[in-house]
Amino acid sequence: MAMHNQMAADMKAMDAKLDLKVAAMDAAGGNAKVDAMATVINEMVSQRKEMMANMTSMQNKMMAHMGEHMGQSGGQAMRQSMALCPMMKGMTR
Helix, strand or coil, X not given: CHHHHHHHHHHHHHHHHHHHHHHHHHHCCXXXXXXXXXXXXXXXXXXXXXXXXXXXXXXXXXXXXXHHHHCCCCHHHHHHHHHHCCCCCCCCC
């Protein structure tokens, strides 16, 4: 849950940063508007790359965590390990 809250806070900060750049773009005119548009586009690309890196990291952590459960000897031990896992609570087949 803490990871989810941190992710939501990060997204909110990204949105705020982008909102400021878009407001500056909207207020600009002439060549300054083109420069402001480039700033907005560059920020969007940067944020997207950051989100993809975070998603990949989270996926790798989840796969490693699942591997720990799969490493339990015997099917019953694995099921019991998963049933007791806080990350798996609430998930159904």
